[in-house]
Amino acid sequence: MTGVPLSAYLVLALVLFCIGLYGALTKRNAVIVLISIELMLNAANINLVAFSKFGVTPSITGQVFSLFTITIAAAEAAVGLAILMSLYRNRKTVNVDEMEMMKN
Amino acid sequence: MSLSGELIAFIGLALVAIVGGVLLITLTKVVHMVIALVFTFLGIAGIYMLLSAEFVAIVQILIYSGAITIVMLFGIMLTKHQENDAPAKGGWGSFSLLAAIAGFAVAVYLGIYNLDIPVQPTALHEENTKQIGIELFSKYVIPFEVMSVLLLVALVGAIVLAKKDDEEGDRS
Numbered sequence: 475m476t477g478v479p480l481s482a483y484l485v486l487a488l489v490l491f492c493i494g495l496y497g498a499l500t501k502r503n504a505v506i507v508l509i510s511i512e513l514m515l516n517a518a519n520i521n522l523v524a525f526s527k528f529g530v531t532p533s534i535t536g537q538v539f540s541l542f543t544i545t546i547a548a549a550e551a552a553v554g555l556a557i558l559m560s561l562y563r564n565r566k567t568v569n570v571d572e573m574e575m576m577k578n
Numbered sequence: 579m580s581l582s583g584e585l586i587a588f589i590g591l592a593l594v595a596i597v598g599g600v601l602l603i604t605l606t607k608v609v610h611m612v613i614a615l616v617f618t619f620l621g622i623a624g625i626y627m628l629l630s631a632e633f634v635a636i637v638q639i640l641i642y643s644g645a646i647t648i649v650m651l652f653g654i655m656l657t658k659h660q661e662n663d664a665p666a667k668g669g670w671g672s673f674s675l676l677a678a679i680a681g682f683a684v685a686v687y688l689g690i691y692n693l694d695i696p697v698q699p700t701a702l703h704e705e706n707t708k709q710i711g712i713e714l715f716s717k718y719v720i721p722f723e724v725m726s727v728l729l730l731v732a733l734v735g736a737i738v739l740a741k742k743d744d745e746e747g748d749r750s
Contacts, residue, residue: 490622492679516618526702
């Protein structure tokens, strides 16, 4: 068995997920926060595709599911940026520290 | 483990992906972060190729490295941003966050590092796109149609949200 083992792909996905999580929680520009969320979704996609090849019952289903996830992610990015535009017009900021209208 | 070509390709692509992610965290200019992210997406597309998912890899390049990156660049250009995204304040908050993420990473790693599922031969690489099409239109027709409705809703919703509402009370 000379191929790359399943756990290597899973560890890669874990590292990317942790990078995305850290970015989403520490960055202050809302666009970068959205990008970090995309990175986390990508890490989940790697897991789906990896299990579709190396899982207990390998089948094409994992790849189909990853296509669904990519679609959802694209829709989420579009709507998220539209909300950001609307917020920017009203508040003149994209800084997540200053988005606190719903506090108090 | 012998150093096969697949392993070399995996290491290279994984390095590209992870270095892109680390640059996303460490770079200071917002536009540079997005450019670093393109490398991550391309590396992930290569990983899909290794996993014999050619169609998903092409979709990844088209949607992520193309569409989403451009949309994010638009979002950056259309909003006034500080050229340099100031890093978050250090201190206990940042440190405890880092510790929490490290703990999460270790916990998941302990679960997966020796996960050993016997590898079975697959036919995923033979006519990959045709297989996806057959599966999609035989077993997943309803989710596929729901997805199209969802994309329409997202399109209309994004237009409505981003529309300029300067004339108040004017129901246009």
